[in-house]
Amino acid sequence: MNAVFALGLAILVIGVLSVAFVRPKTYVARLINLEIPAWGLLLVMLAYDEALALLTFVAVTAISTFVIVRLMEWRDASC
Amino acid sequence: MIALYLVAAIAVFAAVRVVIEQKTGRKLPYANVMNFAVAGTIVLLLDHPLSLVAAAAYFVGSTLEANAVASTYAGGMKR
């Protein structure tokens, strides 16, 4: 097993557990914890050699974070 | 080769200091030290003409990130 693959799996498990059992139970803390499994999955995808998949995954993560932030602002303003 | 080990040791030391500091105002200078050490590591790690571009991009990005966090922590732009 490669070192990059093992490190990526460890970060992925830590991130999934931290998103599931988030301690200050707010939307912002859960959104920040959601960034950890994204980087762990990037590190797992780095162990297999696909450059285009890495570029696409980074871009999609940034766009989805922007969409979730706008959704949180809209939900707080509406109610 | 000794420069690479020195810069990696500085990065590990600064990361440990960022984690164990309690106040946010004392975390930020050590985060800057760690970013500069990682930028130096990227230059020294690989003999490729494009690695200088990658190090410059990481330098610009990490400095922008640290300044954004510090500006928001200090109160942001007063409107």
Place this chain on the structure above:
Amino acid sequence: MIVALEVAFGLVALLGAVSTALVRDSYGKVISLGVLVAGIVPFIVDRGYLDVAVAVSLIAPVVTIFVLMAVRRAEA
């Protein structure tokens, strides 16, 4: 990569991940996320994907600024 450097930057990345999971302050979480990214980027450079490293280094601060917009809205 040299084994000592792999251990060092793996330690930095794990420290950032655990610190982001456990710290309760929002600004502390964002700073620890920066530590996590700083531990991951040398692994990407070492595999030879320099274009991916440039893209990651330029997109990660944009994500941080998006999160900071939500943090400042939640604090106020």
